[in-house]
Amino acid sequence: MEFDLAIIGCGSAGVEAAKEALKLRKKVVCIERSPEWIGGTCLNKGCVPTKHLREGAYLTEKLQSADFYGISSPLRGVDILSSIGRAKEGVIKPVREATYKFLSSKGVKFLFSQNAVFKDKNTLLVDGKPVRAKYFLIATGSSPSSVPNVVPDGKFxxxxxxxxxxxxxxxxxxxxxxxxxxxxxxxxxxxxxxxxxxxxxxxxxxxxxxxxxxxxxxxxxxxxxxxxxxxxxxxxxxxxxxxxxxxxxxxxxxxxxxxxxxxxxxGRKPNTSNLGLEKVGVKLTPRGFVEVDKTYRSSVENIYAAGDVIETPALAHVAKAEARLAVRNIFLKTSDSLDYSKVPSVVYSAYELGSFGWGEGELKERKIPYAVKMASFRSVAKALSEGEEGLIKVFVSPEGEILGANVLSRKHTDSLLHLLLLAKDGGLKIDRLREFVFAHPTVEEVLEIL
Structure with missing residues (x-):
């Protein structure tokens, strides 16, 4: 059986590639190590379960500040094992099952195996059986790295x-x-x-x-x-x-x-070994990533790659965007690539730290003229009523164009960051953003005082 597109790996990049190929009415096969790995690291071991736990961690802080609202609500205890279990059963499993059901219902063929090796540029051997395709997308993701003296043993x-x-x-x-x-x-x-x-x-x-x-x-x-x-x-x-x-x-x-x-x-390392890539001429970087051009095509004309296996920011939303563009480039013969200066990233810790575009150090290093516009939550009524704290730093050109931004808060970083990113993408200068009418009282009003 021959497919239009064979996707190796069904994580963030693989799932998105399958959806995009379906829109173009292509015959698709996805090869993944097991049904439990549909959705990849992000869904099963990474961003999704950690954000579930982070939500619980943040909730303990809110409960401890209940007196601020005149509420007596003592925190009686925490149970991380219970929270992990609920993340697996209440979040990860339903999303994984829904993803499989949707793609299968649309005609995507799934093959589950830990043994997939290229025979030639149009044939992949899955458990020794040939799977032929006109095009391949390598979306095998990454695995945790280790360092000298610290080797994971799964126990200590x-x-x-x-x-x-x-x-x-x-x-x-x-x-x-x-x-x-x-x-x-x-x-x-x-x-x-x-x-x-x-x-x-x-x-x-x-x-x-x-x-x-x-x-x-x-x-x-x-x-x-x-x-x-x-x-x-x-x-x-x-x-x-x-x-x-x-x-x-x-x-x-x-x-x-x-x-x-x-x-x-x-950090993490790309999953590019044991695929037979060198055998078919797919070049790797010195660090083991698949070498691609701006269209996400490898050194072999019909083999593309996206996500953590290429040397771009290792973020799930980056993987999804790259996969979408790769599929369009394959079948629509376009030459599009992602503008990485417009990619947001957020760290969800004791504070949420969000950023996009050029940072202050990078601007100084490249001698790019810029000014810093700052705003604190201290004068925003809604933020104070929520017990919120934080700040925004926006880096702008002499003409007022947004070059990049940092946002720090406890719970509103994602919404503020995306508003600033939309402004940048739409070409809105900082003065125009300040004139926007924000509902009152909202935390987003902080943008008026930049």
């Missing part, structure tokens, strides 16, 4: 995949990596009852990979995490781990004892 050293199978609520946790995942898990674990949460980060600051966040914004999150009781050790690495004694020694001389587990959050 966990990664962001194996975390979801913990059998007991932790009391003491060491998080290796002060990036996005590390800061999200630190806040979650502390709010869900861990007595001690410690972060170690190799670099001199938190969130080193998020280049467009201003240092003062990151520092504000760092202070909030410390106020939560989370210990942070910068420019520090793990020197030695002793699982039998549940001990970890850090490079700064600190010895951590009675650790329940070490959580490794040091």
């Amino acid at each position: 050293v966990l990664d962001t995949d194996s975390f979801w199978d913990i059998e007991a609520a932790p009391r003491k946790v060491l998080i290796v990596g002060g990036g996005v995942s590390g800061l999200e898990f630190a806040y979650i674990l502390k709010r869900y009852g861990a007595e001690e949460v410690c972060i170690v980060e190799l670099q001199k600051g938190l969130l080193p990979s998020v280049k467009n966040l201003s240092p003062d914004v990151v520092k504000r999150l760092e202070r909030k995490l410390k106020a939560e009781g989370i210990k942070i050790h910068l420019q520090t690495v793990v020197e030695d781990i002793d699982p039998s004694k549940r001990r970890v020694r850090l490079s700064n001389g600190l010895l951590l004892e009675e650790i329940d587990f070490v959580l490794l959050t040091v």
Whole structure:
């Protein structure tokens, strides 16, 4: 049986590619390791379940401030295992099943196997059986990385995949990596009852990979995490781990004892091995990503790639957008690519930190003229009534064009960030945005005082 498009991987990129190909009335097959992995890392092990836990963590803060509203509502306890279970059964499973049902009903063929290897540029062997297609999209995603001295074993050293199978609520946790995942898990674990949460980060600051966040914004999150009781050790690495004694020694001389587990959050690596890519001539970068041109085509004319397997921001919404464009480029013969300056990203920790476009450091480095427009929530009545706190920094050109933005808040970052991004995309200058009539009282009124 020959297909118009064979998609290897049914995560964020794969699902979106299948939907887009269906709109074009193409015959599609999706190859995934198992039914439980439909939706990929984001749905099953990443952004979706962590946001469920983060919602619970934030709720504990709101309950503790109930007196502000004249309500006596003591927090009687937290249960992270129950929350994980409800995320799996009440959020992940329904979405996964609905995705499979929808795509299947529209004619998408699913093949479940952990053994898919290219035979030639038009044939993939799935469990040894040939699957032929005119075009292929590699959308196999990524897996957690590791570092020297810290190798996941699924017991004492966990990664962001194996975390979801913990059998007991932790009391003491060491998080290796002060990036996005590390800061999200630190806040979650502390709010869900861990007595001690410690972060170690190799670099001199938190969130080193998020280049467009201003240092003062990151520092504000760092202070909030410390106020939560989370210990942070910068420019520090793990020197030695002793699982039998549940001990970890850090490079700064600190010895951590009675650790329940070490959580490794040091980034991800592309899933490009064991696919036979080199055999058919698909070139990889030195770091193992599929090398693609601006249309997401690989070095082989009928093989494309999107999502975490290519060297672009490893975000689910980026993967979806790339997959949509790749499918259109394949079948409509267009040459479109994503404008990554208009891609938002959000860190959901003790604060939500959102950003897009050029950051302050990047603008200085490139000697691009800019001005900073800032607004605080302190004068916004709705924010004060919600116990909200935060700020907005918008970087604008001398002509008032929006070059980028940072948003920090407890609960309104996504809406504010998208309003600013829509303004940028629509060519609205900062003065015009300030003149917009916002409903009162709303947190969005903060944009009037930029």
